[in-house]
Amino acid sequence: MFRKKYRGCLLGTAIGDALGMQTEGMQPEDIKQKFTIVFDYGKGRADSINENLRPGQYTDDTEQTIILARSIIRSGKFDPVEFSTLLVEHYEKIIVDPKLNRGWGSTSLAACKRLSEGIVWNESGDRSPTCGSSMRVSPIGLLHPGRPDETEENARLSSLPTHKSPESIAGAVAVAVAVSLAIMNTNPDLIIQTSAEHASKYDSTLAEKILSIEKVRHLPENTAFSILKTSFMTRDIVPSALYCFAKNPLDFPKTLITAINAGGDTDSIASVAGAISGAYLGADVIPKRWYNGLENRGEIESIALALWEIAKHNIQ
Numbered sequence: 662m663f664r665k666k667y668r669g670c671l672l673g674t675a676i677g678d679a680l681g682m683q684t685e686g687m688q689p690e691d692i693k694q695k696f697t698i699v700f701d702y703g704k705g706r707a708d709s710i711n712e713n714l715r716p717g718q719y720t721d722d723t724e725q726t727i728i729l730a731r732s733i734i735r736s737g738k739f740d741p742v743e744f745s746t747l748l749v750e751h752y753e754k755i756i757v758d759p760k761l762n763r764g765w766g767s768t769s770l771a772a773c774k775r776l777s778e779g780i781v782w783n784e785s786g787d788r789s790p791t792c793g794s795s796m797r798v799s800p801i802g803l804l805h806p807g808r809p810d811e812t813e814e815n816a817r818l819s820s821l822p823t824h825k826s827p828e829s830i831a832g833a834v835a836v837a838v839a840v841s842l843a844i845m846n847t848n849p850d851l852i853i854q855t856s857a858e859h860a861s862k863y864d865s866t867l868a869e870k871i872l873s874i875e876k877v878r879h880l881p882e883n884t885a886f887s888i889l890k891t892s893f894m895t896r897d898i899v900p901s902a903l904y905c906f907a908k909n910p911l912d913f914p915k916t917l918i919t920a921i922n923a924g925g926d927t928d929s930i931a932s933v934a935g936a937i938s939g940a941y942l943g944a945d946v947i948p949k950r951w952y953n954g955l956e957n958r959g960e961i962e963s964i965a966l967a968l969w970e971i972a973k974h975n976i977q
């Protein structure tokens with residue numbers, strides 16, 4: 662059971678990201694006008710940050726998730742120094758060849774520059790309240806299945822090298838706790854409540870917004886997203902991603918289709934929603950066409966299984 666859930670989580674991250682890449686930055690009404698509804702991969706839009714990406718390719722969300730997962734596999738635990746080293750390795754590749762940059766945000770790039778100049782990991786992070794540390798954090802939840810306290814502490818530490826604002830830390834904590842509980846089949850309402858409870862220690866506004874999902878869940882999707890918001894700020898993408906899961910807890914495809922048609926930062930909303938839904942439901946629910954069309958899926962699955970080999974010792 663757990664192997665399917667670990668594969669589901671990381672495949673869900675990458676598939677959500679790759680599906681959402683084509684609509685990143687669009688308004689929901691423009692998505693509707695151009696596509697009616699998006700339900701499969703598409704290439705990056707001309708003149709967008711993703712214009713060189715083909716259908717099924719993912720962006721910075723998955724790249725940073727893979728980097729975080731690899732750092733855990735190398736160390737056998739979460740080590741912020743190892744994580745920072747791997748972030749800088751990737752950053753330096755982007756600097757040498759900017760065509761390799763799949764949408765790394767200015768916050769992450771500025772922080773990696775500071776890391777590369779020798780600033781220590783707990784000082785290098787930027788204060789901007791963006792979602793970079795929330796979108797990549799699912800491996801921390803996978804490392805501590807069913808253990809929100811340990812998850813919270815490592816999610817906090819994993820945010821610092823690039824994002825040290827309270828909002829960003831709270832977002833990383835919220836997402837990692839949700840993944841940690843989804844792996845253990847925790848009731849979705851309790852996932853939302855516990856996620857908000859841990860996030861509230863760093864940002865009460867984000868926590869309140871997560872709790873408001875209960876009130877907006879039964880509204881039409883466009884109304885719910887106009888309340889929750891969908892920009893790349895942590896306070897927007899984390900509640901919106903949790904909403905997509907909470908609205909469709911037993912339906913992985915619907916969770917992602919809701920996310921990628923929301924408008925705004927669709928790749929990050931869909932990758933976070935995909936991580937939680939995939940962790941909850943397991944890889945068997947992934948439609949074949951999405952699975953087969955995803956780039957690099959073999960490596961993503963190997964990484965998921967290697968994480969499980971480490972994490973299984975953490976299950977009580």
Ligand SMILES: [Mg+2]
Pocket residue numbers: 720721722763764928929
């Ligand atoms: Mg992205």
